[in-house]
Amino acid sequence: MNRCLFLTLALASLLAAPRPAWAAAPRPNVLFIAIDDQNDWIGHLGGHPLAKTPHIDALAARGTAFLNAHIQSPLCNPCRTSLLLGLRPTTTGIYGLAPWFRNVPAWKDRVALPQHFAAHGYRTLATGKIYHGGTGGGGAKSKAKRKPGVPAAEPPPEFQVRGTAGGIGARPEKKLIPPTPMGDHPLMDWGVFPHRDEDKGDYQVASWTVAQIRSVPRDQPFFLAAGFFLPHVPCYVTQKWYDLYPDDDSVLPVIREDDRNDTPRFSWYLHWELPEPRLKWVKENHQWKNLVRSYLACTTFVDSQIGRILDALDECGLADNTVVVVWGDHGWHLGEKGITGKNTLWDRSTRVPLVFAGPGVQAGQRCTRPAELLDIYPTLVELCGLPPRTDLEGISLLPQLRDAAAPRERPAITSHNQGNHGIRSERWRYIRYADGSEELYDMQSDPREWTNLAGRAEYAAVIEEHRRWLPKIDQPPAPGSAHRVLTYDRTTDEAVWEGKTVRRNDPIPE
Ligand SMILES: [Ca+2]
Numbered sequence: 001m002n003r004c005l006f007l008t009l010a011l012a013s014l015l016a017a018p019r020p021a022w023a024a025a026p027r028p029n030v031l032f033i034a035i036d037d038q039n040d041w042i043g044h045l046g047g048h049p050l051a052k053t054p055h056i057d058a059l060a061a062r063g064t065a066f067l068n069a070h071i072q073s074p075l076c077n078p079c080r081t082s083l084l085l086g087l088r089p090t091t092t093g094i095y096g097l098a099p100w101f102r103n104v105p106a107w108k109d110r111v112a113l114p115q116h117f118a119a120h121g122y123r124t125l126a127t128g129k130i131y132h133g134g135t136g137g138g139g140a141k142s143k144a145k146r147k148p149g150v151p152a153a154e155p156p157p158e159f160q161v162r163g164t165a166g167g168i169g170a171r172p173e174k175k176l177i178p179p180t181p182m183g184d185h186p187l188m189d190w191g192v193f194p195h196r197d198e199d200k201g202d203y204q205v206a207s208w209t210v211a212q213i214r215s216v217p218r219d220q221p222f223f224l225a226a227g228f229f230l231p232h233v234p235c236y237v238t239q240k241w242y243d244l245y246p247d248d249d250s251v252l253p254v255i256r257e258d259d260r261n262d263t264p265r266f267s268w269y270l271h272w273e274l275p276e277p278r279l280k281w282v283k284e285n286h287q288w289k290n291l292v293r294s295y296l297a298c299t300t301f302v303d304s305q306i307g308r309i310l311d312a313l314d315e316c317g318l319a320d321n322t323v324v325v326v327w328g329d330h331g332w333h334l335g336e337k338g339i340t341g342k343n344t345l346w347d348r349s350t351r352v353p354l355v356f357a358g359p360g361v362q363a364g365q366r367c368t369r370p371a372e373l374l375d376i377y378p379t380l381v382e383l384c385g386l387p388p389r390t391d392l393e394g395i396s397l398l399p400q401l402r403d404a405a406a407p408r409e410r411p412a413i414t415s416h417n418q419g420n421h422g423i424r425s426e427r428w429r430y431i432r433y434a435d436g437s438e439e440l441y442d443m444q445s446d447p448r449e450w451t452n453l454a455g456r457a458e459y460a461a462v463i464e465e466h467r468r469w470l471p472k473i474d475q476p477p478a479p480g481s482a483h484r485v486l487t488y489d490r491t492t493d494e495a496v497w498e499g500k501t502v503r504r505n506d507p508i509p510e
Pocket residue numbers: 036037075076232329330
């Protein structure tokens with residue numbers, strides 16, 4: 001090199017401001033995979049001893065699996081809003097299926113996770129259910145306008161490229177199970193009927209994602225999001241998937257009939273009247289085993305679709321330069337605590353798969369430290385070397401992705417409407433409801449949360465330690481809140497569930 005040029009360059013580099021670490025190129029791609037209503041019935045999580053998820057487990061083996069990861073709200077819209085905005089539901093006030101956060105003045109201009117990536121040179125693409133309203137643009141109302149298999153029509157504020165909406169896909173001519181309580185909701189259905197895998201919304205979501213992996217221009221890193229609908233109800237499957245699970249009682253979760261005797265009455269208010277049937281109805285209608293097999297079969301079906309995507313990543317030589325994250329938006333009860341569905345603060349509703357793999361992630365790790373889906377935003381930002389944000393409420397999981405034993409002080413915190421919070425540390429589950437009632441479980445000796453220890457003097461210090469993590473910000477419902485919204489007035493001791501007053505002596509709906 002010309003000596004003069006060399007000196008000039010050396011001087012220039014000395015005078016230039018130091019380049020921040022985030023500016024170093026090249027940046028990895030991101031493959032962001034969401035599963036709807038997926039509880040911990042995943043092979044490597046051990047939530048169900050028979051669950052078959054070989055592809056997610058293989059990804060976990062080449063990355064880091066969080067065994068104690070929990071959602072911030074046990075419902076689609078608030079959980080996904082929290083994850084994608086990097087804010088707790090207790091901060092946004094978004095607890096119900098409405099509002100869409102862009103309709104709330106305080107959050108309408110919030111830079112969501114994929115937008116932060118787009119602002120720093122990423123091409124952002126999405127298909128299926130990422131936000132509650134799909135790939136963006138609203139909630140249940142706008143989703144209802146779309147037909148499965150038809151690309152979304154609205155302009156894309158959340159993603160630059162949007163693919164198939166996915167969803168249920170093939171449906172039987174009429175419901176497969178008897179009419180369910182609380183209005184015989186059309187989604188409340190499950191079981192076997194003949195159809196093709198290719199006609200399921202989730203198959204189409206995987207196909208679109210595979211096509212993007214094969215064709216996306218390589219001149220720019222991508223943030224590619226694929227959102228699967230199953231095992232959300234209706235859990236429709238074909239015989240070959242259903243037959244992966246035994247046709248006997250060994251498939252049923254282990255429960256206690258008297259489990260709710262020591263849970264506060266307020267725990268019922270969180271799911272007071274819902275279309276998801278109680279266990280009593282499920283058993284009386286001989287649907288328990290059918291529901292469990294259908295749910296597990298749907299889980300395995302989604303796992304197979306994730307396998308198609310990961311195979312494409314390998315085939316295209318992108319696995320070494322792509323951060324993959326797989327997460328579930330909240331769990332689902334299938335008889336535990338006497339109910340089916342979500343909207344509780346127990347592990348079956350809050351514990352979900354969370355797996356990271358790819359550059360910067362230690363392989364073969366299983367991390368038992370608490371983790372929150374809220375942590376995904378800052379984790380991806382740090383893993384991909386983007387400029388950090390100071391307005392995120394999660395904590396980067398990078399220390400645990402490098403060393404699963406790295407300490408983490410904060411437990412995982414889940415809130416379901418104002419005033420109701422679950423605090424999950426490595427050993428304990430603590431719950432406090434809006435009326436002040438409490439639960440405490442020792443998750444090491446009692447992983448099914450059967451024995452409520454709250455109120456026993458010897459656990460006062462444990463409860464006190466967990467109480468300090470109750471959210472300091474605890475907003476009332478945001479304007480436009482609706483669907484599964486619960487409020488409580490301490491002065492009258494009355495709760496209001498979906499606009500209807502619930503009094504202390506009202507019978508618990510069946
Ligand atoms: Ca969901």
